[in-house]
Amino acid sequence: MSDIKALESTYSIAILEAASLNDLEVVRLKALGKQGEISLLMKTLGKMSPEERKDKGVLFNDVRTKLSKNIEQKKADLATQALTARLVSETVDVSLPERPEEAGAIHPLTQAEYELTEIFRSMGFHVAEGPHIENDFNNFSALNIPPEHPAREEQDTFYLPKREKEGVDGKILKTMLLRTQTSPVQIRTMMKKKPPIRIVAPGRVYRSDYDQTHTPTFHQIEGLFIDRNIHMGHLKRCVTDFCRAFFELPELKLRFRPSFFPFTEPSAEIDIECNRRDGELILGESGDWLEVMGCGMVHPKVLENCGIDSNEYQGFAFGLGIERMAMLKYGIPDLRSFYDTDQRWLRHYGFSAFEALMGGAK
Numbered sequence: 001m002s003d004i005k006a007l008e009s010t011y012s013i014a015i016l017e018a019a020s021l022n023d024l025e026v027v028r029l030k031a032l033g034k035q036g037e038i039s040l041l042m043k044t045l046g047k048m049s050p051e052e053r054k055d056k057g058v059l060f061n062d063v064r065t066k067l068s069k070n071i072e073q074k075k076a077d078l079a080t081q082a083l084t085a086r087l088v089s090e091t092v093d094v095s096l097p098e099r100p101e102e103a104g105a106i107h108p109l110t111q112a113e114y115e116l117t118e119i120f121r122s123m124g125f126h127v128a129e130g131p132h133i134e135n136d137f138n139n140f141s142a143l144n145i146p147p148e149h150p151a152r153e154e155q156d157t158f159y160l161p162k163r164e165k166e167g168v169d170g171k172i173l174k175t176m177l178l179r180t181q182t183s184p185v186q187i188r189t190m191m192k193k194k195p196p197i198r199i200v201a202p203g204r205v206y207r208s209d210y211d212q213t214h215t216p217t218f219h220q221i222e223g224l225f226i227d228r229n230i231h232m233g234h235l236k237r238c239v240t241d242f243c244r245a246f247f248e249l250p251e252l253k254l255r256f257r258p259s260f261f262p263f264t265e266p267s268a269e270i271d272i273e274c275n276r277r278d279g280e281l282i283l284g285e286s287g288d289w290l291e292v293m294g295c296g297m298v299h300p301k302v303l304e305n306c307g308i309d310s311n312e313y314q315g316f317a318f319g320l321g322i323e324r325m326a327m328l329k330y331g332i333p334d335l336r337s338f339y340d341t342d343q344r345w346l347r348h349y350g351f352s353a354f355e356a357l358m359g360g361a362k
């Protein structure tokens with residue numbers, strides 16, 4: 001009698017104190033396993049007198065059932081505890097900021113293109129695109145660039161192997177090339193659409209050139225505005241507003257310097273006011289001038305090449321280098337560094353996605 005009671009209390013405590021499912025299984029085997037103490041005690045029932053067996057049988061069974069139940073209960077408790085512990089240890093706090101070492105960066109070129117197109121968009125321009133592999137007509141002839149123009153020479157242009165194409169009088173050889181400027185997008189747009197036209201075309205261009213200030217690929221943004229009664233005053237207002245917005249200098253002075261482009265007449269290059277102090281370039285301060293873009297009134301021949309009546313319509317165009325604009329605005333000294341894919345450079349000059357959305361405020 002005292003044996004079974006002693007065993008009951010020993011095992012009840014052991015069950016309660018079991019810290020893991022393994023511990024609990026050890027206790028179960030010791031008490032209720034084949035060779036367990038309770039099981040062995042049950043076996044003694046056979047040798048007892050019927051009287052004694054009746055009393056002790058009930059008692060032993062009760063203890064066995066009770067311990068079994070306790071074990072089951074404890075098992076369930078341990079499982080709940082384990083689940084709670086796992087949930088706590090694996091919780092992800094989604095409100096924490098992202099880990100900086102994993103944050104990517106927006107390349108300054110992407111950022112500059114974004115800022116440029118945003119400004120032009122706000123002035124009512126649409127963004128247009130064209131292919132990088134162009135034909136000779138769109139890249140040169142239609143833009144009034146005669147065959148003897150230096151831009152056509154091999155050292156500037158990447159030509160593709162000539163392809164045969166069916167022409168009116170049989171097979172003709174078609175010259176294809178990697179576009180050397182975004183100006184062919186002007187041609188493509190005017191061929192497709194009737195005026196009024198107001199587009200900017202950002203994109204990659206290619207020239208066979210490599211030194212400190214030239215890379216074989218770079219980026220330009222082209223602007224084209226065609227309508228009735230358009231004159232140089234519209235061009236000046238448009239690019240002045242653009243430069244002041246892009247460089248965030250509301251008083252910035254611009255200089256229109258007469259120049260030459262085959263596709264515009266008259267043509268001009270635009271300089272912005274700047275100053276150099278202790279080797280540093282300060283935009284918007286008087287003293288010196290810095291060239292930022294080319295522009296002009298679209299040449300009547302270009303309009304006619306695209307089927308637009310030059311007596312009825314006029315327009316202006318402009319073109320600028322995106323790398324150059326990014327270098328000036330973000331203070332990047334070396335053009336070639338844009339293409340070095342140097343992680344440290346990108347971390348230094350790159351923009352976070354949030355900054356990019358907010359218009360590049362660093």
Ligand code: DAH
Nearest residue numbers: 181183294295296317318319
């Ligand atoms: N296409 C010229 C270049 O690559 C840039 C340019 C100058 C474009 C004047 C224009 C323009 O549309 O009007 O050098």
